[in-house]
Amino acid sequence: MTRAARRPVWLFDLDNTLHDASRAAFGMLDVSMNAYIERELQLPAPQADALRRDYWRRYGATMLGLVRHHGVDARHFLHHTHLLPGLEDHVEGHAHDKAALRRLPGRKYVLTNAPARYARRVLGALGLARCFDGVISIEQxxxxxxxxxxxxxxxxxxxxxxxxxxxxxxxxxxxxLAHQKAARQLGMRTVWMQRYVRRSSHGPEVGVYLHRKPTYVHARIRSLQKLRRL
Structure with missing residues (x-):
């Protein structure tokens, strides 16, 4: 096997991994999704918000619940909820991420449950678009x-x-962590990014900072610079 064939293939999440989505993006998305549910399902604001939260908890993505139970067109939902005017002005990453990514050997992809247009806007605002070989988004x-x-x-x-x-x-x-657990069951190596976990208002890790990493996690980091040591 050649040296190139032994190089790892890196799969990076986007929100709260490559940027601080809890700072602004998630709040903008919550508002946008609530407005969409109010408009398309003709629900009052409190009921729309409760439905968004319920489907997110049950299915891991509000969209899946809306498609399954209300026949919402997924592409229509993704387009309209991720327009987010002014998003780029609120994207916040880390100054050293570009250098850290460029030093990593092997192919690198963004693997995100977000739509491609949103992912590319965020990567562009971060100045990281050229660091990756591709974006694998929810449409794929x-x-x-x-x-x-x-x-x-x-x-x-x-x-x-x-x-x-x-x-x-x-x-x-x-x-x-739920994503890492599934990946580990297939034999992937898993790295838990904890840079933004304490500030996150989304996900099962809300307010959690474990002193002992789960057995299915190979390493936990707070900086992409640590990846070279794995």
Whole structure:
């Protein structure tokens, strides 16, 4: 096996991994999704907010609940809820991330449950777009006509087949433990990004900073610079 063939394939989450989404983006998305649900389902504001939260907790993505129970068109939802005027003015990352990413050997992809246009806007605002070989967004996480976003194991299996690498060569860098657990079950290496976890108002890790990492997590970091040591 050549040296290039042994290099890892890095899969980076976007929100609260490459930027501080809890600072502004998540709040903007909450408002946008509530407005969409109010308008499309003709619900009062409190009920729309409760529905958004309920579907997010149950399915890991509000969109999945709206598609399943209300027949909402997923692409219509993604487009209108992620318009987010002025988003770029609020994106906040870390000054040393670009250098850290460029030093990593192997291919690098962004793997996000967000739509591609949003992901590219965020990467552009961070100045990181050229650091990655591609963006794998929720639009590409469809199987047999249904969306299968993270942490769906079937999506991870299809992904490694598409990348033409064994799962053991993939490294998932994420802030969400449920996604890491699914990836680890397939043999991927997992890295828990904890840079923004304490400030996050989203995800099962809200307010959590574990002193002992879960057994399915290979390493936990607070800086991308630490990845070279893994």
């Amino acid at each position: 996480m469809r199987m047999f006509g249904q969306f299968r976003p993270k942490p769906d194991r079937r999506m991870f299996q299809a992904l490694v087949a598409r990348l033409r690498v064994p799962a053991t060569r993939c490294v998932l860098v994420e802030d969400t």
